[in-house]
Amino acid sequence: MNITGLKGQIICLLGPNGSGKSTILKTLSGLLSPISGAVYIKGEEITSIKPQNIAKKLSVVLTEPLTAELMTAFDIAALKDCMT
Secondary structure (H helix, E strand, O other): OOOOOOOOOOOOOOOOOOOOHHHHHHHHOOOOOOOOOOOEEOOEEHHHOOHHHHHHHOOOOOOOOOOHHHOOHHHHHHHHHHOO
């Protein structure tokens, strides 16, 4: 499957529970490794891009609660400032 997004474009994935929407988004954002194939952002394979640089290129909004296991103490403290 190929998905191409344009600068400033908003892409929405709709589908029934369990159809893989969150898995696709987590793979695109680098939170999960691809099961097969590769993910490219602007021609660069996502596995070679630092997470900070991925965050500068795309954003993902998931409906499930955040887990702190992948976050540093600084990240958690910074979230508190964003939510007030």
